[in-house]
Structures are given as C-alpha cells and as structure tokens.
Amino acid sequence: MTSLVVYYSLTGKTRLAAQAIAETLNAPLVEIQETRPIPVPFVYISGGFAAFTNRGRNICPMEVDIKQYDRIFVGSPIWASRPAPAVNSFIYQTDFDGPDIVPFFTMGGDNAEKALANITAKIEKSRGKVAGSFAITSYKMSGEEIIARAKEAIKKFSS
Numbered sequence: 001m002t003s004l005v006v007y008y009s010l011t012g013k014t015r016l017a018a019q020a021i022a023e024t025l026n027a028p029l030v031e032i033q034e035t036r037p038i039p040v041p042f043v044y045i046s047g048g049f050a051a052f053t054n055r056g057r058n059i060c061p062m063e064v065d066i067k068q069y070d071r072i073f074v075g076s077p078i079w080a081s082r083p084a085p086a087v088n089s090f091i092y093q094t095d096f097d098g099p100d101i102v103p104f105f106t107m108g109g110d111n112a113e114k115a116l117a118n119i120t121a122k123i124e125k126s127r128g129k130v131a132g133s134f135a136i137t138s139y140k141m142s143g144e145e146i147i148a149r150a151k152e153a154i155k156k157f158s159s
C-alpha cells in the first residue's frame with residue numbers, strides 16, 4: 001500500500017511525528033506552508049480564532065497528486081479543539097476521492113475527540129473517506145518521545 005504524508009506544523013511537533021511516519025512507511029512527506037505565517041506572538045489569538053471559526057489561511061501551492069497513493073496521512077496540531085487553519089485550506093482545496101485518508105494530530109492536551117470529528121467532517125465534505133486516525137499528546141514530551149509515539153500509533157497502518 002502506497003502512502004503519502006501531508007502535514008502542517010507551527011512549532012515542530014507535528015513535523016517530528018510526520019517525519020517518523022514517512023520514514024517508517026517509506027512515504028513521501030509534504031509540508032503545508034502558509035504564504036505569510038502568523039507571527040508566533042499572535043498565533044493564540046488570530047490563529048486560534050481562525051481555527052475556531054473553521055477558516056483557512058493562504059497556503060503555498062502544493063505539487064501533490066493524491067490520486068497516486070492508496071493512503072494519505074494528514075497531520076495537524078490541534079488549535080482551539082480543531083485543525084489548524086492551514087490544514088483546513090489544504091482540505092478545502094483538495095478532492096479526496098480515491099485514497100484512504102488518515103488524519104492525525106499532535107496536541108497540548110489529551111482529548112482529540114472534537115478535533116477528530118471536525119476534521120473528519122471536512123474531509124468527507126471534500127469527498128474523502130477517513131480510514132482511521134490518531135492523536136499524540138506533545139505536552140512535556142521530548143522529540144524522541146513524540147517520534148516513538150508516532151511510530152507506535154502507525155503500527156496498525158504498517159502494510
């Protein structure tokens with residue numbers, strides 16, 4: 001089964017998880033980047049508000065043909081119990097018809113239920129079928145721990 005890993009990360013934690021998944025599954029890794037990243041001091045207010053209201057942010061063009069893959073992992077930090085705005089933009093602009101979609105999160109807390117329901121609804125609206133998901137708590141975790149948790153979480157997808 002061929003996989004692709006697409007992710008957005010502000011402070012590097014989702015990136016670590018995405019890299020570990022891509023390496024384990026021998027999958028290409030694609031980063032979602034904002035054209036004008038929100039300056040970190042403003043991110044809790046303007047980024048959190050954009051996430052809370054399900055908005056997108058302008059993202060750089062992405063050369064990715066998801067139809068070439070059997071499964072797409074879509075990684076995001078949780079912001080305001082939702083996916084980050086840049087990930088919303090990727091989902092809104094993508095026709096997910098075809099591959100299995102596996103959203104995953106890193107988060108400061110320990111409850112991803114709302115974020116998973118939210119991203120699942122958005123993916124389905126873009127014609128995607130969600131085939132599993134997972135979330136990793138990053139609070140007080142070392143990079144090694146985040147990587148280990150990501151590798152553990154994808155054992156069930158390792159085919």
Ligand SMILES: Cc1cc2nc3c(=O)[nH]c(=O)nc-3n(C[C@H](O)[C@H](O)[C@H](O)COP(=O)(O)O)c2cc1C
Binds near residue numbers: 011045
């Ligand atoms: C604007 C903002 C809002 C956040 N909201 C939540 C939240 O609602 N729940 C949660 O568990 N973590 C929340 N976090 C923490 C991040 O999800 C967590 O630190 C994540 O691992 C960061 O990933 P990154 O390093 O890839 O950006 C928030 C962080 C930011 C910047």
